[in-house]
Amino acid sequence: MAAIYKVSYVVSGEEHPGAILNTDARPQKGDLVTLGSKKFTVVEVIDLIPSRGEFHYLHATLQKHSSK
Amino acid sequence: MTNKNILEAVELFDGATAEELESVAALCKEQTYSKGDVVTAQGEPGNELFVVCEGFVEVLRSSSSPELSPRSVVHLGAGQIFGEMALVDRGPRSATVKAASESTSVLVIRQDEFEQLCEQNHHLGFVVMRNIAADLSFKLRHRHLTGR
Numbered sequence: 001m002a003a004i005y006k007v008s009y010v011v012s013g014e015e016h017p018g019a020i021l022n023t024d025a026r027p028q029k030g031d032l033v034t035l036g037s038k039k040f041t042v043v044e045v046i047d048l049i050p051s052r053g054e055f056h057y058l059h060a061t062l063q064k065h066s067s068k
Numbered sequence: 069m070t071n072k073n074i075l076e077a078v079e080l081f082d083g084a085t086a087e088e089l090e091s092v093a094a095l096c097k098e099q100t101y102s103k104g105d106v107v108t109a110q111g112e113p114g115n116e117l118f119v120v121c122e123g124f125v126e127v128l129r130s131s132s133s134p135e136l137s138p139r140s141v142v143h144l145g146a147g148q149i150f151g152e153m154a155l156v157d158r159g160p161r162s163a164t165v166k167a168a169s170e171s172t173s174v175l176v177i178r179q180d181e182f183e184q185l186c187e188q189n190h191h192l193g194f195v196v197m198r199n200i201a202a203d204l205s206f207k208l209r210h211r212h213l214t215g216r
Contacts, residue, residue, distance in 0.1 A: 004077055004079075004147070006079060008206065008209065008210040008213060010210070010213045010214050016140075017126075017127075017140045017142045017143060017214060018213070018214045020142060020144055020145065020206070020207065021124075021144065021147065021148060022079075022147030022148070035143055036169070048206075048209060049209070052082070052202075054082070055082055057206065059213060
């Protein structure tokens, strides 16, 4: 079975509770993420805890996406 | 995608055999919600476990002060579970959960049927309890990181 990335998304600089979801691909710095109706940019990704089986546990920091 | 395919990508069932997943999948019922619909309400009795299939749900906690608005705790997306605390401690719902996407679909598993399955199959019971503990730990780490 392919890797599954369980990601804790934390929003920096904004009143947002963040999100937890599974993704098929490891998030990368610069990726765009949509949470609800808001778009964010991934600014940092770290391994939160060691992987177990196919599951990888990540923490990604997000900032509000600027469309400039 | 079948219920079994969905459950294969859910951490709660990591380590379960294909046969065990089939057994759990047979208990699942899919429900869909529109944005803002309440899935569970804080304080009410809870006897179901939920798996997010599509979209997001928002978890909100009310304080004891009625004048304060409920506080958003986290958004949960694909592959995440909620309602698991009632499964562990049989207490009332600890939070209100609302659909946060226009099309939100979840799998619903009745607590009594799921517990009966785990009683009959101790390997499945062990896998589920270990993974519930891991999931609660992950949610706690997320909460620490958000400072909420």
